[in-house]
Amino acid sequence: MSLTVASAFAESVRDHGDRIALRGEDGRELRYRELDALRLRATRALIACGISKGDRVAIWAPNGIEWIVAGLAIHSLGAVLVPVNTRMKGAEAGYVLQRSGARLLFCAGSFLGSYFPAMLGAHRPASLAQWVVIGDAQGDDTGWDAFLHRGDAVAEARALEAAAAVRPQDRMDILFTSGTTGAPKGVVTTHEQNLRVIREWSARVQLEPADQYLVAMPFFHSFGYKVGWLGGLIAGCTVLPHAVFDAAVVMRRIERERVSVLPGPPTIFISLLDDPARAQTDLSSLRATIxxxxxxxxxxxxxxxxxxxxxxxxxxxxxxxxxxxxxxxxxxxxxxxxxxxxxxxxxxxxxxxxxxxxxxxxxxxxxxxxxxxxxxxxxxxxxxxxxxxxxxxxxxxxxxxxxxxxxxxxxxxxxxIKDLYITGGFNCYPAEIEKLIAAHPAVAQVAVIGIPDERMGEVGKACLVLRPGATLEERDFIAWCREQMANYKVPRVVEIRSSLPTNASGKVLKFELRQRAGQ
CATH class of the missing domain: 2.30.38.10 (Luciferase; Domain 3)
Incomplete structure (x- = not known):
């Protein structure tokens, strides 16, 4: 059993070379042998950029074919992949890049109304030597095609040698999560342990080469990345990356491309079930989900x-x-x-x-x-x-x-115990959100809790105590939060209070806030 990404993917190329490996939202297709050639070309380009085994390389971009090619190249070189949440603002992304020591960043051009390099701006850490823009590059920024051309001066044999030198115990990635203190921490895992997990998950879901596997969960999340596109390629499936979930668009894609596997949080399925277009859409190809x-x-x-x-x-x-x-x-x-x-x-x-x-x-x-x-x-x-x-x-x-x-x-x-809540499949850590909200000029104290929500599972509620003489409109506060943090972290409910309940040591009694919210 192959226990590095490069060797596991090589088995898929050997067994399924002429099958479609990837199909983008624009209809672009790559067969397994074509994806393998592109993976090697991107690996050569990374070498030309001075990246070597053990270096950290980040990806801050929506789901797409280039994300997957870059990910495979990073793994093939023995570098360490650092996915970055596309909902993060510049300061949040900059922290992840600085803590990980990423030397190169693949990032979106314009996505959801922002040009990512500009959003990073002053938050770019000194350790980040260069970036590659996936999409329309502006000014002197290096685009994807220009990046690939850098590898033309590097022999393919060097890329193959690098892939052969990767060991199962080598670091595969660093995914950032948050703890109760609110400071994101980098979780280090290896090729071997990830591939064993992926194969166990794939067997349970009964993935097979005939599957058309639509991955709508974001690639920066372990679900969309590990048991998503990577699991699909290792199983020999056709992987269909999908950048932004929209129920009507997804249903049309299910019907058109005969999607058979579609995992995701409950929110996705509630949206599909409740969409009025479902009755007129052929979803009969759907087979397996988790x-x-x-x-x-x-x-x-x-x-x-x-x-x-x-x-x-x-x-x-x-x-x-x-x-x-x-x-x-x-x-x-x-x-x-x-x-x-x-x-x-x-x-x-x-x-x-x-x-x-x-x-x-x-x-x-x-x-x-x-x-x-x-x-x-x-x-x-x-x-x-x-x-x-x-x-x-x-x-x-x-x-x-x-x-x-x-x-x-x-x-x-x-x-x-850790006080986190989950909204639409994303972990939200109140301590991290509270730290960001504390910077608001009208806020004296804040406590964030998760409250039940039929669609999202849970959403955030911010309980605020204002500074003396300050006033605050809920819509203005939420708009401010949207500028400071990823959208899924933004509280959906705001309660302004005269005080927060605390114990003798001054710690906020969040269970009382939850009880009040439940009532």
Whole structure:
């Protein structure tokens, strides 16, 4: 079994060379052998740019063919991929680039109304030597075609030698997440552990070469990247990258391209089910999906099966720190099991729940969820203290989630110690959002909580105490937030209060805020 991306992809090229590997939204197609040639050309171009094994290379761009080519080239060279969230503003992206030490950045040109190099602007770290613009490059910025031409002076043999020198234990990527302190941390994982997770996930979903696999989850997320386009290519599928989710557009693409696999958070399926055009659209090609990242109602699972026609519907649970996957249900499980649990630990891994004293609790009793196995990260980048706090001496990863294991070993997540909430599939960390909001000139105190939302699973609510004499309109505050942070982090509900509930030590009692919101 190949345990580096380059060797695993080489197997797909060998077995499926003349099959379509990628089809873009514009109809552009690449067969596996054509994608392989383009991957090697991009690898040569990286070498020409001075990138070598172990260097960090970031991608800050929407889903598309060039993202995948760049990702494969980074992996083939033995460099380390750093995906950057396309919803981030310049300061947020600059922090990730600085912390990762990225030397080269592939970034979008204009996307969602912003020219990414200009948005990065003054936030560009000194370590970032160069960038390549995917799309329309402005001024002296290097575009994608110009980047590829740089590799013409590098022999293909050098790219092949670099790919052969990559080892399963080498770093594959650094994905940034946030902790309770709000400071994003880089999660380091290797080729071997990721490929083992990808193959386990693909087997459970029953991916096969005949599948037309539409990946609407963003590539900067472990879901859209690892078990998304990379998993699809390793399985020999035709991967269909999709940049911006729009239910009507996606349904037309399902009908036109006979999409068979479409994973995503519940939000995606609610949007498809509720779109009035669904009745006139042929969705009969849909075969398999997996959802999660939010509470799932049994009725939704039944609707996904009955109204969208999926024969395989799974749910799962995972963290960036576990290569994206920790548990999965089975295709044969009931709708109740799929909706009310996250499934069992994937093969070769363990899960237990512990009490506040670190003792394992029995089945049916809630406790903090701990995970151990090959899927657990190598650690947080350049942060030994945070790594030791997260992974104990016996190799157990503390997830910060509260869950219950039933007698079958199926996990149900009941709460979150870390206080995060999930909106539309994206983790939102209140401490990080609160830090950004605290800079508002009218805000004296802020507490952010997650509240239930039928469409998004959860959305943020900001509880504000204003500075003396200050006034603030909700619409103006939300508009300000949209300028300071990624859109999914922006609170959807605002409550202005005279004070926040606190304990004797001054810590905000968020459970009281949640109780009030629930009432």
């Amino acid at each position: 959802t999660g990242a939010a509470a799932v109602a049994p009725a939704l699972i039944e609707r996904i099966r009955r109204e969208l026609g999926f024969r395989i519907v799974l749910t799962g649970y995972g963290l960036t720190e576990t290569c994206g996957v920790a548990t999965l249900t089975q295709a044969s499980d009931s709708a109740e099991t799929i909706a009310s649990t996250c499934g069992q630990p994937i093969a070769g891994t363990e899960i237990k729940c512990i009490d506040e004293h670190g003792q394992r609790v029995p089945s049916g009793v809630a406790g903090e969820v701990l995970i151990r196995g090959y899927n657990v990260m190598q650690g947080y980048l350049d942060d030994d203290a945070a790594t030791r706090e997260a992974i104990n001496t016996e190799g157990w990863l503390h997830t910060g989630d509260v869950g219950v294991l039933d007698e079958r070993g199926y996990l149900r997540i009941t709460d979150r």
